[in-house]
Amino acid sequence: MTPCCDHASMDHSLLIFSPSGVLRDRAGLRRAVKHLKALGFEPQVDEAAQLRQQRFAGTDEERLAALHRVADSGAAVALAARGGYGMSRLLDRLDWERLAASVQRGTRWVGMSDLTALQLGLLAHARGCGVTWQGPLAVADFGRAAAEGGVDDITEACFVEAMHGELEAIGFRETGAPRGTQAFDGLEAEGLLWGGNLTMVCSLLGTPHWPRIKGGILFLEEVSEHPYRVERMLLQLAQAGVLTAQKAVLIGDCGGWKPAPHDGGYRLKDAIAAAQVATPTPILQGLPFGHTPATKVCLPVGAKAQLVVQGRDALLAWGHV
Incomplete structure (x- = not known):
């Protein structure tokens, strides 16, 4: 680019x-x-x-x-x-x-x-x-x-x-690692960048419109879906072998949901943790993208991209990969 x-x-x-x-x-x-x-x-x-x-x-x-x-x-x-x-x-x-x-x-x-x-x-x-x-x-x-x-x-x-052909990278703060740790420090991954809305990604599984991508960097976001539904869809991708076939998974905004009285403290972090148990592929959180009025970056679907993490700072680049 x-x-x-x-x-x-x-x-x-x-x-x-x-x-x-x-x-x-x-x-x-x-x-x-x-x-x-x-x-x-x-x-x-x-x-x-x-x-x-x-x-x-x-x-x-x-x-x-x-x-x-x-x-x-x-x-x-x-x-x-x-x-x-x-x-x-x-x-x-x-x-x-x-x-x-x-x-x-x-x-x-x-x-x-x-x-x-x-x-x-x-x-x-x-x-x-x-x-x-x-x-x-x-x-x-x-x-x-x-x-x-x-x-x-x-x-x-x-x-x-x-749109002017000038955006070649975005950075974000990884928010999923336990407090006081830098679980993904030193991570480097390179692959095809792809993804989007989690529900729509799952809806394509098993259809002729499913892109069979291995070694990619998959990004996902969701809105108004309770964390158990997010977990269920992530586990579907894990059980279908999709998550393990990737170099990394980036989770964007998944807000807009309402807690239920019987959740017992179950939150989105627990859903992501359950998905992480199901795959060795690192699942990072904090990507500034999704159905949110806050910051929404632009991400080139189909570009070769590189992910580098230092401490909790993540850089996703595609301009010179």
Whole structure:
């Protein structure tokens, strides 16, 4: 990935599309367009982005056509308006060659949550076509109202750098090791970076859209799922041999859940600990990514990456691997 500092000569076109859930916050979409313009992009909204069919952003046919239309658009950035649910309905009908060709031409597909299925599907069907980006969503991030705190400064900066081809690494503080220890100090790992939403990752297991990646660096995040459900999904990945096949697993934000009266102190740290018992692959926590208004970095799905840990400080780099 070669840094590009001549922003004036770059293509700043950005197309916002809705591949999954219905867009409920139209004011947020308007704010997102305004904010992205202020950042120097030239945002346009796909013609079907505000459609509605039940809980979806249009019928399956309309959303499928929108994805293919975005692929053909030549936009520099294809940014999902929101996540939700709906990509799973389209996976068997997507023209993967068409999507891969758009990546090869330079379109940066960006999003998270339900878009995980599309991004990992590309790894399964067209690995080597280039990277897509797990990152912010148009409405949830750039459309956040000032009264809600607006978009996080680091989230914004990472997105701009990533879309300009300048983001080559991110750092974070590992938070999972027991207090007073540096369990992952000295860890070094190199492999294909992949992952996304934990539920969507698990949903692809056993399907033609599952990317069989060995020796990779897998990152995962989740929202509004009780820790026992997070543990269950992590154990599913462990029992399927997925976790042990990786060099490292990075856990992002898994918040938004409510404790139950009978938890007896059981928390997310206990869920992660149970998963760690099931695999020798190191599972690190603290990756600043997920369904959170706080910092959300951009991560290149399909890039060769290197992870280095010193003490509790972790560096994930892909620019010169």
